[in-house]
Amino acid sequence: MTGPTTSLPRxxxxxxxxxSGGYAGRAHMLLERSATASRRSWLVFLSGFFEPVFYLLAMxxxxxxxxxxxxxxxxxxxxxxxxxxxxLLAASAMNGAVFDSTFNVFFKLKYAKLYDAMLATPLGAxxxxxxxxxxxxxxGGLYAVGFLLVMAGFGLLGGPWALLALPAALLVALAFAAxxxxxxxxxxxWQDFDLVTLVTVPMFLFSxxxxxxxxxxxxxxxxxxxLPLYHAVELMRGLTTGAVSLALLGHVAYFVVMTAIGAVVxxxxxxxxxxx
Amino acid sequence: MxxxxxxxxxxxxxxxxxxxxxxxxxxxxxxxxxxxxxxxGAGKSSAMRMIACVSxxxxxxxxxxxxxxxxxxxxxxxxxxxxxxxxxxxLELTVxxxxxxxxxxxxxxxAAVRAKAVELLEFARLTERADDEVEPLxxxxxxxxxxxxxxxxxxxxxxxxxxxxxxxxxxxxxxxERLYRLKREGVTQIVTTxxxxxxxxxxxxxxxxxxGVIVAEGTPRELIERYSTREVLELRxxxxxxxxxxxLAEVLAGRVDRVEDLPDRLLVYTADGDAxxxxxxxxxxxxxxxxxxxxxxxxxxxxxxGRTLVD
Numbered sequence: 001m002t003g004p005t006t007s008l009p010r011x012x013x014x015x016x017x018x019x020s021g022g023y024a025g026r027a028h029m030l031l032e033r034s035a036t037a038s039r040r041s042w043l044v045f046l047s048g049f050f051e052p053v054f055y056l057l058a059m060x061x062x063x064x065x066x067x068x069x070x071x072x073x074x075x076x077x078x079x080x081x082x083x084x085x086x087x088l089l090a091a092s093a094m095n096g097a098v099f100d101s102t103f104n105v106f107f108k109l110k111y112a113k114l115y116d117a118m119l120a121t122p123l124g125a126x127x128x129x130x131x132x133x134x135x136x137x138x139x140g141g142l143y144a145v146g147f148l149l150v151m152a153g154f155g156l157l158g159g160p161w162a163l164l165a166l167p168a169a170l171l172v173a174l175a176f177a178a179x180x181x182x183x184x185x186x187x188x189x190w191q192d193f194d195l196v197t198l199v200t201v202p203m204f205l206f207s208x209x210x211x212x213x214x215x216x217x218x219x220x221x222x223x224x225x226x227l228p229l230y231h232a233v234e235l236m237r238g239l240t241t242g243a244v245s246l247a248l249l250g251h252v253a254y255f256v257v258m259t260a261i262g263a264v265v266x267x268x269x270x271x272x273x274x275x276x
Numbered sequence: 277m278x279x280x281x282x283x284x285x286x287x288x289x290x291x292x293x294x295x296x297x298x299x300x301x302x303x304x305x306x307x308x309x310x311x312x313x314x315x316x317g318a319g320k321s322s323a324m325r326m327i328a329c330v331s332x333x334x335x336x337x338x339x340x341x342x343x344x345x346x347x348x349x350x351x352x353x354x355x356x357x358x359x360x361x362x363x364x365x366x367l368e369l370t371v372x373x374x375x376x377x378x379x380x381x382x383x384x385x386x387a388a389v390r391a392k393a394v395e396l397l398e399f400a401r402l403t404e405r406a407d408d409e410v411e412p413l414x415x416x417x418x419x420x421x422x423x424x425x426x427x428x429x430x431x432x433x434x435x436x437x438x439x440x441x442x443x444x445x446x447x448x449x450x451x452x453e454r455l456y457r458l459k460r461e462g463v464t465q466i467v468t469t470x471x472x473x474x475x476x477x478x479x480x481x482x483x484x485x486x487x488g489v490i491v492a493e494g495t496p497r498e499l500i501e502r503y504s505t506r507e508v509l510e511l512r513x514x515x516x517x518x519x520x521x522x523x524l525a526e527v528l529a530g531r532v533d534r535v536e537d538l539p540d541r542l543l544v545y546t547a548d549g550d551a552x553x554x555x556x557x558x559x560x561x562x563x564x565x566x567x568x569x570x571x572x573x574x575x576x577x578x579x580x581x582g583r584t585l586v587d
Binding site for chain 2: 024026029032033035036040041111113116117118119120121122123125189274275276
């Protein structure tokens with residue numbers, strides 16, 4: 001058999017956190033694989049897009065007609081739809097990323113044995129972790145783009161800052177994907193996935209998605225302020241309503257740290273699970 | 277061995293308190309088809325995983341393609357092909373896409389994997405199914421696709437973990453024929469199996485493993501000569517007429533090497549099966565069925581471990 005010889009991957013020197021051999025610098029090959037595979041499962045993209053749109057119509061228009069206006073992040077009154085839309089944007093970025101990095105990754109890890117097949121190639125655990133996190137990011141990002149367009153259509157974007165809501169949504173998706181994948185590496189069976197729902201649903205409902213933080217008693221406010229989705233919602237709301245302040249950078253920092261921790265834990269755990 | 281593709285000294289693998297591989301020595305030369313023969317749990321797959329650089333060794337020395345798997349794992353994996361015990365094809369992709377993407381994992385350019393896939397589909401006799409889903413393929417087709425996939429990077433060394441387990445006879449023969457073709461093309465292969473006929477068909481040289489250690493090593497011919505007799509007389513009896521193995525050995529003393537007493541039959545090891553059969557009849561035993569055959573690796577294994585391979 002003849003053919004082109006394989007060039008040896010050279011891991012970048014900066015990747016000190018990972019054990020040697022864990023990263024071949026080819027995480028993008030997993031994106032290529034996911035893109036190829038998803039050509040046949042595009043329906044799931046559609047459902048992920050429509051879910052927040054339905055929420056926006058039902059809550060924003062329906063409930064909004066009862067609620068009227070309420071104060072935005074900087075005190076300026078905004079419509080109820082304009083208040084919840086950024087929350088739904090943040091939640092859809094979270095849901096897309098979490099779904100992909102938990103259910104899909106667990107299936108590939110435990111049942112399809114896909115990662116075992118990949119580790120028989122020069123790919124390492126870090127390639128797999130980063131590639132899968134990257135795909136969850138792409139998916140979350142696509143939902144965000146779709147929903148931002150819907151928001152624009154309803155006139156819910158207040159100014160040029162709203163353009164930054166897209167990269168912000170990508171960062172949020174990235175952080176949730178990284179932590180989701182890390183969490184998945186600890187799951188033993190499908191039953192454990194009820195925990196994912198148990199975490200994401202209350203977070204969706206209480207992270208100031210539908211009403212401001214001020215409605216909660218003081219102690220609960222502190223709890224909510226620790227939740228990642230709260231930071232995502234506040235970040236989006238600041239950007240889409242144009243109420244931009246330095247506080248937004250604090251939210252960004254939250255997600256940068258979350259991403260780093262998630263990616264490192266996910267890689268380490270994959271190595272433990274796959275390289276026995 | 278100067279040209280050794282795989283060299284192991286005292287190779288050991290422990291999982292917690294279980295010692296799966298207990299200090300084995302190996303030398304596999306270029307172009308050779310080398311076999312690990314042994315029952316389930318003998319340590320074959322653990323040894324294979326260490327050679328495939330996906331399982332760090334607990335102790336001992338290991339060199340694959342002249343490199344240390346612990347240090348140069350990705351560089352070694354770039355030059356080997358792995359056929360795992362269970363097919364782990366990508367069920368979300370078509371047959372052809374499985375080959376494409378796998379080639380991409382090795383860093384091959386798109387045009388190269390496209391051309392390679394055509395060649396490999398032909399090799400695996402899957403050209404007609406190229407754009408089908410993987411799931412509905414038969415077991416034999418999936419196996420051939422897994423083997424084809426392992427060849428996408430033109431490996432110098434091919435590792436096959438039980439390549440034909442679970443396949444029907446025709447499918448097995450087709451796989452063997454393809455592996456034989458690769459051997460003629462000079463691809464070094466390491467095969468694990470618990471099928472004697474597979475080992476005899478494929479392997480130039482093999483080691484018999486049991487309980488994590490190597491109990492014998494040699495060519496199939498050498499092993500048979502060393503550990504068994506030229507012929508074997510297989511006897512089946514009605515349960516009530518069945519003589520004890522020891523009793524039969526006494527009757528045949530001097531004419532036969534030894535007698536193995538298995539649950540379903542007696543095996544008489546002898547240089548001359550027909551003479552032994554006559555002696556059995558002369559002693560008044562009336563077997564239900566008697567068969568004289570040549571010794572096989574199965575007999576070697578029985579001799580070495582006191583157990584049959586598959587049960």
